[in-house]
Amino acid sequence: MKTQLIMRSTGAPLNRVDGVQKVTGAAKYAYEYLTRDVAYAVPVQSTIAKGRIVSIDASAARALPGVITVISHENAPRLIPLDNAELAVCQSDAIAYYGQLVAAVVAETLEIARQAASLVVVRYEEQPHDVELRDDRVDLYEPQRLDGDYVTDTESGDVEAALADAAISLDHVYTTPTEHNNPLEPHATTAIWRDGEVRLYDSNQGSQSVQDDVAIAFGLPPKRVRVTAPFVGGGFGSKAFTHPHTILAVMAAQMAKRPVKLALTRQQMFALTGYRTPTIQRIRLGADRDGHLTAIAHDVIEQTATIHEFAEQTAVATRMMYTAPNRRTTHRLALLDVPVPSFMRAPGECPGMFALESAMDETAIACGLDPIELRIRNEPKIDPETGHPFSSRGLITCLQEGARRFGWAQRDPAPGVRRDGRWLVGTGVAASTYPGYQFPATATAQVDHAGNYLVRIDASDIGTGAWTALTQIAADALEAPVERVQLEIGDSSLPRAFLAGGSSGTSSWGWAIFNAAQKLRAKLYDEYGGIVPPDGLEARGEVGENPEAQQFSMHAFGAQFAEVRVNMDTGEIRVPRLLGVFDVGRVINPKTARSQLLGGMTMGLSMALCEESVRDPRFGDIVNHDFAGYHIATNADVGTIDVFWTDHEDLHYNPMGSKGLGEIGIVGTAAAVANAVYHATGTRVRDLPITLDKLL
Numbered sequence: 031m032k033t034q035l036i037m038r039s040t041g042a043p044l045n046r047v048d049g050v051q052k053v054t055g056a057a058k059y060a061y062e063y064l065t066r067d068v069a070y071a072v073p074v075q076s077t078i079a080k081g082r083i084v085s086i087d088a089s090a091a092r093a094l095p096g097v098i099t100v101i102s103h104e105n106a107p108r109l110i111p112l113d114n115a116e117l118a119v120c121q122s123d124a125i126a127y128y129g130q131l132v133a134a135v136v137a138e139t140l141e142i143a144r145q146a147a148s149l150v151v152v153r154y155e156e157q158p159h160d161v162e163l164r165d166d167r168v169d170l171y172e173p174q175r176l177d178g179d180y181v182t183d184t185e186s187g188d189v190e191a192a193l194a195d196a197a198i199s200l201d202h203v204y205t206t207p208t209e210h211n212n213p214l215e216p217h218a219t220t221a222i223w224r225d226g227e228v229r230l231y232d233s234n235q236g237s238q239s240v241q242d243d244v245a246i247a248f249g250l251p252p253k254r255v256r257v258t259a260p261f262v263g264g265g266f267g268s269k270a271f272t273h274p275h276t277i278l279a280v281m282a283a284q285m286a287k288r289p290v291k292l293a294l295t296r297q298q299m300f301a302l303t304g305y306r307t308p309t310i311q312r313i314r315l316g317a318d319r320d321g322h323l324t325a326i327a328h329d330v331i332e333q334t335a336t337i338h339e340f341a342e343q344t345a346v347a348t349r350m351m352y353t354a355p356n357r358r359t360t361h362r363l364a365l366l367d368v369p370v371p372s373f374m375r376a377p378g379e380c381p382g383m384f385a386l387e388s389a390m391d392e393t394a395i396a397c398g399l400d401p402i403e404l405r406i407r408n409e410p411k412i413d414p415e416t417g418h419p420f421s422s423r424g425l426i427t428c429l430q431e432g433a434r435r436f437g438w439a440q441r442d443p444a445p446g447v448r449r450d451g452r453w454l455v456g457t458g459v460a461a462s463t464y465p466g467y468q469f470p471a472t473a474t475a476q477v478d479h480a481g482n483y484l485v486r487i488d489a490s491d492i493g494t495g496a497w498t499a500l501t502q503i504a505a506d507a508l509e510a511p512v513e514r515v516q517l518e519i520g521d522s523s524l525p526r527a528f529l530a531g532g533s534s535g536t537s538s539w540g541w542a543i544f545n546a547a548q549k550l551r552a553k554l555y556d557e558y559g560g561i562v563p564p565d566g567l568e569a570r571g572e573v574g575e576n577p578e579a580q581q582f583s584m585h586a587f588g589a590q591f592a593e594v595r596v597n598m599d600t601g602e603i604r605v606p607r608l609l610g611v612f613d614v615g616r617v618i619n620p621k622t623a624r625s626q627l628l629g630g631m632t633m634g635l636s637m638a639l640c641e642e643s644v645r646d647p648r649f650g651d652i653v654n655h656d657f658a659g660y661h662i663a664t665n666a667d668v669g670t671i672d673v674f675w676t677d678h679e680d681l682h683y684n685p686m687g688s689k690g691l692g693e694i695g696i697v698g699t700a701a702a703v704a705n706a707v708y709h710a711t712g713t714r715v716r717d718l719p720i721t722l723d724k725l726l
């Protein structure tokens with residue numbers, strides 16, 4: 031058992047420690063560093079999906095006053111290849127997807143650079159391309175591993191026989207579209223190349239991963255690359271990896287011999303910064319007449335890029351969610367001429383649980399059971415996949431508490447019968463889960479002669495509240511007031527830590543901070559009797575892999591409830607009420623936690639009703655590549671959202687007893703809305719988003 035954090039400031043709704051800096055404009059973002067002697071880079075993108083560059087005519091661009099240089103594969107510095115070939119910017123004439131970087135202009139002003147970029151003429155030899163994900167493809171293949179290092183397929187028992195013998199069976203296909211992350215702050219990099227060293231101010235979710243990629247690509251020791259990102263205006267996973275524009279910014283600074291700024295436009299982000307893969311998911315469930323599942327089969331088809339493989343773990347949550355003696359999950363990829371898919375909030379669990387939780391709703395109806403009761407009847411005592419006990423599993427509590435708060439007991443289960451004027455009214459429920467990740471991290475804690483503490487770690491706050499939560503953890507571990515603790519994060523020169531992803535930040539960074547603080551306190555009392563030495567004192571804390579992760583199955587859980595209204599004449603959908611109850615361990619800061627869960631559920635609503643990136647098969651591009659065409663839920667789409675949590679600590683996770691909560695809010699929401707739409711209308715929509723045409 032781990033040493034437990036003594037609770038003083040943790041658990042309190044402390045205001046964001048970085049809040050004043052942000053609202054007053056004092057917080058600097060990547061594009062805001064440097065205002066003098068800086069040049070600007072604007073990319074030129076491919077207008078074909080597959081082929082090669084025949085020629086590049088940049089004479090008109092170079093003739094424009096203020097242009098410093100034009101970069102292309104003809105003159106770009108040679109890079110050392112990385113694992114991701116998408117980062118081989120301007121290294122050959124090959125085109126792998128529409129929107130690929132083929133050139134860039136560096137100029138004295140942004141306006142000149144944009145004008146010059148428009149004057150670069152690129153001629154191509156176009157080749158036939160393939161950008162459509164279909165379930166009838168004969169070239170689907172099995173990847174070696176999935177994202178998160180999960181095995182591709184799993185099987186136990188005799189699934190086909192169990193399905194054939196099941197008293198009640200279900201066999202349906204559910205689809206989710208391409209979706210783009212669209213953080214408020216665009217992806218941006220300010221690059222300085224001076225005396226053989228690179229300094230980057232870069233909007234990212236992990237400075238040291240960017241440092242590693244840039245160092246390898248440009249043949250530099252990592253210590254000669256420094257990446258700074260103390261403030262990041264959102265990411266949703268899109269800033270977890272290094273993207274081509276960052277490599278291009280470093281290259282531009284090297285060639286121009288000047289600091290260079292590069293910020294992608296909203297339109298450019300749709301090709302260059304990742305997206306959620308579309309999925310085609312076939313789910314088959316078998317059950318006895320009492321609603322006990324006898325078989326679960328979840329087969330997934332999704333896409334990857336020819337230039338680099340990314341295999342999303344879409345069916346992984348199905349492996350542990352419900353008990354059934356016969357089980358199978360599979361993943362197959364289509365190799366397409368598209369940009370590389372990447373992380374988007376709750377990758378895998380989000381689309382996968384939409385399909386599973388929709389299928390569970392359909393099974394409950396077929397069994398004549400309440401959807402909550404069906405889930406309770408199939409609650410596993412141990413993880414069905416690994417056989418390990420759960421470190422904690424509060425799903426039934428979330429379902430029952432949510433039902434009480436939502437007024438579920440008054441629900442008429444019959445679909446399409448409840449009306450309010452010309453509106454059909456329905457309610458739905460879905461369960462959610464997200465795995466408990468924890469990664470190695472290192473932190474230092476210092477104290478000065480006045481009793482002020484400095485805690486340093488290369489963590490990232492992408493808007494989640496990490497600045498605040500980590501300060502609270504440090505204060506309690508140091509047994510000091512919050513006001514006495516100063517935190518430094520977001521710089522690759524700080525002690526190394528994993529990126530902000532997988533809802534792992536508080537567990538990983540907080541644990542390292544806790545260990546550093548404990549060591550510092552031990553030094554203070556063992557060596558100095560609690561008296562601070564005049565020259566200060568420092569301790570280093572590390573955390574590796576959690577040994578208890580090999581003994582327990584670690585997950586957060588939740589239950590989402592939705593009320594929808596569907597207009598009988600137009601098919602318009604309104605969602606006046608959403609409720610979520612979550613088992614996310616001990617909550618470090620209720621204010622920032624509530625914000626994350628609200629944001630996740632709003633994003634899940636957006637997934638259910640709005641978000642879809644439409645790829646034109648003729649050209650391979652995303653046609654709705656801006657906020658005019660890519661719809662995201664706004665205030666008018668969101669009525670009342672309430673979130674609650676069990677606040678049951680799980681000390682198997684970490685000394686704080688906390689679980690990750692940045693992603694679980696999105697996981698079950700789309701299914702809850704879809705289930706409510708069925709309850710309102712009697713029409714089952716299995717293809718997201720639920721647009722008017724699918725109801726009319």
